[in-house]
Amino acid sequence: MRIKFLKGVASVYGGFSAGATADIPDEAAQKWCDAGIAEEVKGEASKEKPSVIPKGKFWCSKCQSLHKLDSPRGKRHHKYLTD
Numbered sequence: 001m002r003i004k005f006l007k008g009v010a011s012v013y014g015g016f017s018a019g020a021t022a023d024i025p026d027e028a029a030q031k032w033c034d035a036g037i038a039e040e041v042k043g044e045a046s047k048e049k050p051s052v053i054p055k056g057k058f059w060c061s062k063c064q065s066l067h068k069l070d071s072p073r074g075k076r077h078h079k080y081l082t083d
Contacts, residue, residue, distance in 0.1 A: 001029035003038040014062070023064075049082070058082070 002023050005016045009032070013024055021041055024032070032038040049059050050066070057066045060077045067074035 001026045002041040003029045003033065004041050005032075005038045007037050009037055 002021060004021045005018055008017045009015070011028075013022065013028070016022055029038065029040070033040055049064075053059055053066065056070075057068055058074070058078075058081045059065075060067050060074075060080045061082045062077055062080040067077055069075075069078070
């Protein structure tokens with residue numbers, strides 16, 4: 001479920017500040033929505049992995065975007081590299 005955080009939270013899915021959006025498993029997301037920590041985002045689908053990934057880049061499963069292997073963010077997110 002895609003949710004928007006109303007309050008900052010640290011969880012097993014990562015740290016999120018107020019206003020951040022993320023795709024969280026439905027069960028956990030629903031509990032957070034019920035507790036007033038987050039609200040469901042309607043009509044906003046998560047990004048899809050491109051069928052062709054340019055050479056020198058990788059698809060990051062954390063932020064669902066392409067990163068350059070040698071960029072500062074790419075180096076930090078290298079552990080989220082997906083094939």
